[in-house]
Amino acid sequence: MxxxxxxxxxxxxxxxxxxxxxxxxxxxxxxxxxxxxxxxxxxxxxxxxxxxxxxxxxxxxxxxxxxxxxxxxxxxxxxxxxxxxxxxxxxxxxxxxxxxxxxxxxxxxxxxxxxxxxxxxxxxxxxxxxxxxxxxxxxxxxxxxxxxxxxxxxxxxxxxxxPVPIELRLVCIHPEVTVKTKDARDVLPKEIPLKNAVKQWANVGGLISGLYSNDYELIGNSLVDIIVEPVRKHLIPHFDLVKSTAIKAGALGAGISGSGPSIFALCKGDANMNKVYDAVKNAYKTTSINFSIITSEVxxxxxxxxxxx
Amino acid sequence: MxxxxxxxxxxxxxxxxxxxxxxxxxxxxxxxxxxxxxxxxxxxxxxxxxxxxxxxxxxxxxxxxxxxxxxxxxxxxxxxxxxxxxxxxxxxxxxxxxxxxxxxxxxxxxxxxxxxxxxxxxxxxxxxxxxxxxxxxxxxxxxxxxxxxxxxxxxxxxxxxxPVPIELRLVCIHPEVTVKTKDARDVLPKEIPLKNAVKQWANVGGLISGLYSNDYELIGNSLVDIIVEPVRKHLIPHFDLVKSTAIKAGALGAGISGSGPSIFALCKGDANMNKVYDAVKNAYKTTSINFSIITSEVxxxxxxxxxxx
Incomplete structure (x- = not known):
C-alpha cells in the first residue's frame, strides 16, 4: 500500500x-x-x-x-x-x-x-x-x-x-462558544461524597447493562450524572434548555459531550432522533448563540x- | 396452598x-x-x-x-x-x-x-x-x-x-469474629477523591461487562475495591492472607462480603474452586481464629x- x-x-x-x-x-x-x-x-x-x-x-x-x-x-x-x-x-x-x-x-x-x-x-x-x-x-x-x-x-x-443496541441514535448540538479544557477541569471537585459516588457507579452499571441487554429504558434511566454535569453545565449556554427539550421530545437522555460545549442526546430509532433534532434546533434558534447540530447512528x-x- | x-x-x-x-x-x-x-x-x-x-x-x-x-x-x-x-x-x-x-x-x-x-x-x-x-x-x-x-x-x-457466566463459582470463608455493622460503617470516608471514584466506576463497568460477555479475565481484573476494602479490611482478621492465598491459588478475585467478616473469592470452574477452597482453608488453619468455609455455585x-x- x-x-x-x-x-x-x-x-x-x-x-x-x-x-x-x-x-x-x-x-x-x-x-x-x-x-x-x-x-x-x-x-x-x-x-x-x-x-x-x-x-x-x-x-x-x-x-x-x-x-x-x-x-x-x-x-x-x-x-x-x-x-x-x-x-x-x-x-x-x-x-x-x-x-x-x-x-x-x-x-x-x-x-x-x-x-x-x-x-x-x-x-x-x-x-x-x-x-x-x-x-x-x-x-x-x-x-x-x-x-x-x-x-x-x-x-x-x-x-x-x-455492544451497541441496533436502534441507538444520537443528536449532537455544538453551541459555538469556547469552553477551555482548563476551565472545565478547574470546576471539578477534588473530593466527592461517597454516597454520590455510589449513585454514579450504580448508573454506570445500569448503562453498561442496558447496552448489553438492548434495554433502552434502562439506558435512558442510567444517563444521569450527579457529579460533573452540575458543576460544568454553567459553562455551556442553555444546557438545561437543550437537555429538557431533548427529553421532552422523547430522547432517552442527554448530557455534556466531553468537557463541552457540545451536548449529546441518545435516542431510540430514527423517528425519535429526528423529532429530538427538530425540537432542539428550534429551541436553540430562540437563543442568540450560533450553533451546528447533527443526527447520527453510533x-x-x-x-x-x-x-x- | x-x-x-x-x-x-x-x-x-x-x-x-x-x-x-x-x-x-x-x-x-x-x-x-x-x-x-x-x-x-x-x-x-x-x-x-x-x-x-x-x-x-x-x-x-x-x-x-x-x-x-x-x-x-x-x-x-x-x-x-x-x-x-x-x-x-x-x-x-x-x-x-x-x-x-x-x-x-x-x-x-x-x-x-x-x-x-x-x-x-x-x-x-x-x-x-x-x-x-x-x-x-x-x-x-x-x-x-x-x-x-x-x-x-x-x-x-x-x-x-x-447474567451469570455458567462456570462462575465461589468460595466463602467466615472467620468467627464479630464485626459490628456500626463499626464497619464508621470507618467509611464521607468524601472520596474524584479520581478514585472514577477508577471504582470503571471497574463496576468492567465487572458488569465481564458478566454479560462471559469474560472471566475481565471479571477478575474488575474485582478491585480501592475505596472501602482498604479502610475495612483491618476489622477482618487475616484478610490479606485470605485474599492473597485465594488469588495465588487461581481465584479470579476476592473481597469482603458485605461489611464482613466473611470473605468471598470468585473462581472459574469446579477444579479451581476446590483448589482455592483447600488453599484458603489450610492457610486459615494456621491462625488462631475459628472459621467455617464453603464452596458454591452462584x-x-x-x-x-x-x-x-
Missing part, C-alpha cells in the same frame, strides 16, 4: 455517568485524513483544511503520534499526511482525538499493521497528551474501536468494547478506510 | 467494586423457612432454630416483612412461620436479608402472589430497616432475584438482574420452593 484515505470519527466522552471512563463514536461527523508513502524519511503534515492547526509535527496530535510510531519501527520510507477537519477543535467532540487516532490507524496500515488496537490506542494517547496536557484514552479508544468503549484501567491500559466500526492503493 | 417450605439464600453484597450497589446469591448456604396458614389472623413466628433471634414480629426481620404484607392485603387467615437459620447472623452474608426476603416470598405465595418481585424487594427492605437500621436493597434483592443484581436506583427502586434462581401443599 502506498496511499490511504480514512475517516476518523468524532467521539462523545463521559456519556453522562461515565466521567473519564466511557466514550462512544459518531458516524456522521469526523475528519478525513490521507497518508502517502514518501522516499523522504520522517513525517510531514503537508496540508490541514477546515481548522487552523499547526503543521509542526511536534505540535500537532497526528504528527506526534505518527512520529512516535515511525521512531519505533524505522521503516525505509517516510509518510506525508493531509488532514481535512470535518468539525471544529474545542467542540468537546474529540477533535484532537480523531486526528491522533486517525494517525495511529493510518500509519499502522502503511507500516503493514505491526501494532494491535490496544497499542494504537497507546500511541494515540501521546497525541492527546501533547495537545490536551494529559494522555486520556476515552476519546481515542472510542475513535479506534468504534461503538461504546469503557476505559476500565490505565495501568495496564484495558479497553472494553461494549459508529460501531471506528476508523473507516475510504480509499487505498 | 396451605403450607410452603422454602430455601432463602445467603448473599454477598458489594462484590468488591460495587459498594452498596451489587449483590449475588449463594447456592449452598441459606435459611429454611416454612409458612402455614392459620385460622388465627396475623403473623406468628412459632420457632427459630440455628440462631438466637427474637420471635417478636416487630423485632424480627421476617416478622416485620410478613406483618407489613398482611396489613396491606388483610386476608381472612393468618400465617405461622418457622425459621431454620442455616448460618450465623453477623457473618456479612445477609442473614437478616435471607429471612426478610424469604418472608416476602413465602407470604406472597400464601396470599396468591399479589406482589411483583420489585414489590417483594420493597417489603423485604422493611426487614433490613428494622434489624440493620437502613432499608438497604442489595442483599434482599440478590436473595429474591438470584444471580447478580445491581441496585441501580433507590427512588424509584430499580433492580437490574445481571444461585441464579433466588428463593427456592422445597415443599408445598
Amino acid at each position: 502506498k496511499y490511504l484515505k480514512i475517516f476518523a470519527p468524532a467521539t462523545v466522552a463521559n456519556v453522562s455517568c461515565g466521567f473519564d471512563s466511557l466514550g462512544l463514536a459518531i458516524d456522521n461527523l469526523g475528519d478525513q485524513m490521507s497518508f502517502e508513502k514518501s522516499d523522504e524519511k520522517g513525517i510531514r503534515i503537508k496540508k490541514i483544511t477546515g481548522a487552523s492547526l499547526p503543521t509542526d509535527i511536534n505540535k500537532n496530535a497526528a504528527g506526534v503520534v505518527a512520529n512516535a510510531m515511525l521512531q519505533q519501527v524505522s521503516p525505509n520510507f517516510g509518510i506525508d499526511i493531509e488532514i481535512h477537519k470535518g468539525y471544529k477543535p474545542g467542540s468537546g467532540l474529540g477533535s484532537s482525538a480523531a486526528s491522533a487516532a486517525g494517525a495511529a490507524f493510518g500509519v499502522n496500515q502503511l507500516l503493514g499493521n505491526p501494532f494491535s488496537l490496544l497499542e494504537l490506542t497507546q500511541f494515540a494517547m501521546l497525541g492527546e497528551e501533547a495537545t490536551c496536557g494529559s494522555p486520556i484514552a476515552d476519546n481515542v479508544s472510542a475513535a479506534l474501536y468504534g461503538g461504546f468503549v469503557l476505559v476500565r484501567n490505565y495501568d495496564p491500559l484495558d479497553i472494553v468494547k461494549i 459508529n460501531t466500526q471506528g476508523i473507516k478506510i475510504l480509499e487505498q492503493y | 396451605k403450607y410452603l417450605k422454602i430455601f432463602a439464600p445467603a448473599t454477598v453484597a458489594n462484590v468488591s467494586c460495587g459498594f452498596d450497589s451489587l449483590g449475588l446469591a449463594i447456592d449452598n448456604l441459606g435459611d429454611q423457612m416454612s409458612f402455614e396458614k392459620s385460622d388465627e389472623k396475623g403473623i406468628r413466628i412459632k420457632k427459630i432454630t440455628g440462631a438466637s433471634l427474637p420471635t417478636d414480629i416487630n423485632k424480627n426481620a421476617a416478622g416485620v416483612v410478613a406483618n407489613a404484607m398482611l396489613q396491606q392485603v388483610s386476608p381472612n387467615f393468618g400465617i405461622d412461620i418457622e425459621i431454620h437459620k442455616g448460618y450465623k447472623p453477623g457473618s456479612g452474608l445477609g442473614s437478616s436479608a435471607a429471612s426478610a426476603a424469604g418472608a416476602a416470598f413465602g407470604v406472597n405465595q400464601l396470599l396468591g402472589n399479589p406482589f411483583s418481585l420489585l414489590e417483594l424487594t420493597q417489603f423485604a427492605m422493611l426487614g433490613e430497616e428494622a434489624t440493620c437500621g437502613s432499608p438497604i436493597a442489595d442483599n434482599v434483592s440478590a436473595a429474591l432475584y438470584g444471580g447478580f443484581v445491581l441496585v441501580r436506583n433507590y427512588d424509584p427502586l430499580d433492580i437490574v438482574k445481571i 444461585n441464579t434462581q433466588g428463593i427456592k420452593i422445597l415443599e408445598q401443599y
Whole structure:
C-alpha cells in the first residue's frame, strides 16, 4: 500500500455517568485524513483544511503520534499526511482525538499493521497528551474501536468494547462558544461524597447493562450524572434548555459531550432522533448563540478506510 | 396452598467494586423457612432454630416483612412461620436479608402472589430497616432475584438482574469474629477523591461487562475495591492472607462480603474452586481464629420452593 484515505470519527466522552471512563463514536461527523508513502524519511503534515492547526509535527496530535510510531519501527520510507477537519477543535467532540487516532490507524496500515488496537490506542494517547496536557484514552479508544468503549484501567491500559443496541441514535448540538479544557477541569471537585459516588457507579452499571441487554429504558434511566454535569453545565449556554427539550421530545437522555460545549442526546430509532433534532434546533434558534447540530447512528466500526492503493 | 417450605439464600453484597450497589446469591448456604396458614389472623413466628433471634414480629426481620404484607392485603387467615437459620447472623452474608426476603416470598405465595418481585424487594427492605437500621436493597434483592443484581436506583427502586457466566463459582470463608455493622460503617470516608471514584466506576463497568460477555479475565481484573476494602479490611482478621492465598491459588478475585467478616473469592470452574477452597482453608488453619468455609455455585434462581401443599 502506498496511499490511504480514512475517516476518523468524532467521539462523545463521559456519556453522562461515565466521567473519564466511557466514550462512544459518531458516524456522521469526523475528519478525513490521507497518508502517502514518501522516499523522504520522517513525517510531514503537508496540508490541514477546515481548522487552523499547526503543521509542526511536534505540535500537532497526528504528527506526534505518527512520529512516535515511525521512531519505533524505522521503516525505509517516510509518510506525508493531509488532514481535512470535518468539525471544529474545542467542540468537546474529540477533535484532537480523531486526528491522533486517525494517525495511529493510518500509519499502522502503511507500516503493514505491526501494532494491535490496544497499542494504537497507546500511541494515540501521546497525541492527546501533547495537545490536551494529559494522555486520556476515552476519546481515542472510542475513535479506534468504534461503538461504546469503557476505559476500565490505565495501568495496564484495558479497553472494553461494549455492544451497541441496533436502534441507538444520537443528536449532537455544538453551541459555538469556547469552553477551555482548563476551565472545565478547574470546576471539578477534588473530593466527592461517597454516597454520590455510589449513585454514579450504580448508573454506570445500569448503562453498561442496558447496552448489553438492548434495554433502552434502562439506558435512558442510567444517563444521569450527579457529579460533573452540575458543576460544568454553567459553562455551556442553555444546557438545561437543550437537555429538557431533548427529553421532552422523547430522547432517552442527554448530557455534556466531553468537557463541552457540545451536548449529546441518545435516542431510540430514527423517528425519535429526528423529532429530538427538530425540537432542539428550534429551541436553540430562540437563543442568540450560533450553533451546528447533527443526527447520527453510533459508529460501531471506528476508523473507516475510504480509499487505498 | 396451605403450607410452603422454602430455601432463602445467603448473599454477598458489594462484590468488591460495587459498594452498596451489587449483590449475588449463594447456592449452598441459606435459611429454611416454612409458612402455614392459620385460622388465627396475623403473623406468628412459632420457632427459630440455628440462631438466637427474637420471635417478636416487630423485632424480627421476617416478622416485620410478613406483618407489613398482611396489613396491606388483610386476608381472612393468618400465617405461622418457622425459621431454620442455616448460618450465623453477623457473618456479612445477609442473614437478616435471607429471612426478610424469604418472608416476602413465602407470604406472597400464601396470599396468591399479589406482589411483583420489585414489590417483594420493597417489603423485604422493611426487614433490613428494622434489624440493620437502613432499608438497604442489595442483599434482599440478590436473595429474591438470584444471580447478580445491581441496585441501580433507590427512588424509584430499580433492580437490574445481571447474567451469570455458567462456570462462575465461589468460595466463602467466615472467620468467627464479630464485626459490628456500626463499626464497619464508621470507618467509611464521607468524601472520596474524584479520581478514585472514577477508577471504582470503571471497574463496576468492567465487572458488569465481564458478566454479560462471559469474560472471566475481565471479571477478575474488575474485582478491585480501592475505596472501602482498604479502610475495612483491618476489622477482618487475616484478610490479606485470605485474599492473597485465594488469588495465588487461581481465584479470579476476592473481597469482603458485605461489611464482613466473611470473605468471598470468585473462581472459574469446579477444579479451581476446590483448589482455592483447600488453599484458603489450610492457610486459615494456621491462625488462631475459628472459621467455617464453603464452596458454591452462584444461585441464579433466588428463593427456592422445597415443599408445598
